Amino acid sequence: MLERAVLLLELFSPQHPRQTISELAAGSGLPIPTVFRICRELTRLGLLERGDDFRFQIGLRVWEIGTGAPRAHELRSVAMPFMEDLHDITRQNVQLVVRDHLEAVYLERLSSHDAVGLVGRMGGRLPLHASSGGLVLLAHADQDIYDAVLAAGPRAFTPHTITDEPTLRTLLAEIRRTGIVVARQYLNQGTLAIAAPIRRGPTVVAALSVVVPLDTDSTPLTTVLQTAGRAISRGLS
Incomplete structure (x- = not known):
């Protein structure tokens, strides 16, 4: 679970700062249901944020953790x-x-x-x-x-x-x-x-x-x- 979560987080970049579940599944090679479950948990923890258009982006908590x-x-x-x-x-x-x-x-x-x-x-x-x-x-x-x-x-x-x-x-x-x-x-x-x-x-x-x-x-x-x-x-x- 942790390795897959990191794999998804690493897909975000300046070129692709906001991504859908389908895009993350395509980029990671993981099944869409698996990506959905992981993104839901990462969002709950503040590591991802989801916009009104259902696209995800890196959450502020990632930056907060990194600065430590x-x-x-x-x-x-x-x-x-x-x-x-x-x-x-x-x-x-x-x-x-x-x-x-x-x-x-x-x-x-x-x-x-x-x-x-x-x-x-x-x-x-x-x-x-x-x-x-x-x-x-x-x-x-x-x-x-x-x-x-x-x-x-x-x-x-x-x-x-x-x-x-x-x-x-x-x-x-x-x-x-x-x-x-x-x-x-x-x-x-x-x-x-x-x-x-x-x-x-x-x-x-x-x-x-x-x-x-x-x-x-x-x-x-x-x-x-x-x-x-x-x-x-x-x-x-």
Whole structure:
């Protein structure tokens, strides 16, 4: 029951924020009566909400529960002042990213209305190999995570996404050496993404990234981003 409920909740997205029982059944592969029973229970618990048109959407209680996650709450609290400073400087996208197995999860994003468009969203997930923050996290992950990423077959989001093993291995080694990654159109066309690690002691627990137009000079941003990453790391120690 719990696994099926999570499966249904995961079907909601910015592209499909409101769905009918039939749509949820088609997306999950579950029988309509089963979907109906689960949605009724999720609605009773406040995890789903049903509109007058009988379409369901994620309930506020999901957000309330999510904000209580210790890893996310502490990271966001410590990082937010530095993210706001970076946003004031760039007026673009500033992101806080953590790893969940083979995916980069976006805990927070600050954006301006005229910032460059992105594939990912706050609270969303992307493969580790494709985003700047994900690459930082992959560079500092265990070997079994790296092996699993390769076994899954890295997907190309743009013609510039790194998907071949030798180039990816070289890039990850460079990230570990320099403490920074500059990703040119790896995930979004026309963008430059820069990311630096955030540590708790010796362990990399998150990444801080900025995404700006492709023609932006990356040199001053790398210095500012690394300084912010180190400051957040001190706050987590």
